[in-house]
Amino acid sequence: MLEWLTWSAAWATFVVVIDMTIRITAIMFVPPGRRPTSAMAWLLLIFFLPVPGVLLFLLIGNPRLPKKRREVQSEVNSFLHAANDSLELGTLLPNPPEWFESIVDMNRKLGALPLSGDNGARLISDYHESIRAMTEAVRGAQRYVHVEFYILKADAATEDFFVAMEEAIARGVPVRVLMDHWANLSKPLHRQTKERLTRMGADWHLLLPLQPLARKFQRPDLRNHRKLLIVDGDVAFLGSQNLTDPSYNVPKNIRRGLQWVDLMVRLDGPVVRSVDAVFLTDYYSETNEVPDGIDLAEVTAGSDDYDCQVVPSGPGFESENNLQLFLSLLYAAQERAIMVSPYFVPDEALLRAVSGAAARGVQVDLFVSETSDQAIVYHAQRSYYETLLRAGVNIWQYRAPFILHTKSLSIDDETAVIGSSNMDMRSFGLNFEASLLVRGREFVDELRDVEELYRQNSTLLTLEEWLKQPLRSRALDNLARLTSALQ
Known part of the structure; x- marks a missing residue:
């Protein structure tokens, strides 16, 4: 009996020592370099569930790329800086707002790409029309085709696009394809898509591959979320739409009748070279090679006179470039700010910027989806609704069964951002994104028409209606909010 008690006491002491060691070590290593909200979420998880919490932290707690990838990214950033002078082309629009040039300078320092003028930019809000426009561009390719999509599938909706790539290769045009590994692996038709790309002779590669046996591994939930198409250096497409049904x-999704609603922009003029530079950096990151025969200094005239700047962002940069851009524009807004984001999970800085804009008398509208395909993100987003409504933000819920997947921000009358970046902590810290800053009154007018179409298909959420939410729903929202902070 005494021996059993002694063993039990020794075991209990061991458990207490391990538990305290985990907690003290967590306090030392979790907070540095991390947002306070993220650090608190991790510490709470580790304190309540020490062993599972530590294991999860070791798996996804480090938002940085592996050392080898960071070295490659450093080379990539140097390449972008070196390309700056050759990409700063075209005549800029006169009389920019006082704040505009400082934001452009900030973007250039953070993302290494300049503002260019004399660009054409046309919005495409119809999902299938966008695919048709991209297919037409590929069919006209003479020198090369660069395809980079978060999700890329050979299915009924993209059949013509794949045929166009096959025809281009048959003409001797190089077709280079990049797609995120995990996002495609987890969706249907992945094997069939890879086999078809191989059969046609495309030079295709997986972005951020999870292949431990090939010594290719990083935090498993890092994603390359960009959606880009460049043809001959003359035309580019950029936005929120994946190349799939x-x-x-x-x-x-099919059982629920879910359909994605997206927005792409077709570009021509000097800015196409900046889009191509982003593709080339991603291509180099995965292959350690630079394709031959591409001169970023060679440009064609644009069909309009918009000022455009591409802002790449992601864990390969020291700063959260997309977040800095959104914050700066929200603080600059004087009359109105319209945000469209399927996943709106802001950090404290973005929440303050949005609330501050509303407090200054700026009309702030936020478009989100009434339903979602991602339960945790959906509930985390809902946890911010009361704060936003009390601040005076108009929340428009796009009616189910559609998922409003557009990512855009427009302020006042002549400045807008469109791209792949959601307004959530994942897009700010973990995803590689590409955003496009555009200055041009006609372009913003065109975007306003799209926003009005969204408004007609949405319902306005009121504070009175929201406060009727049941307690269990609020509890679930708040729990998801805590989970979303585990960055």
């Missing part, structure tokens, strides 16, 4: 071919 609007249901993503996922059975549960």
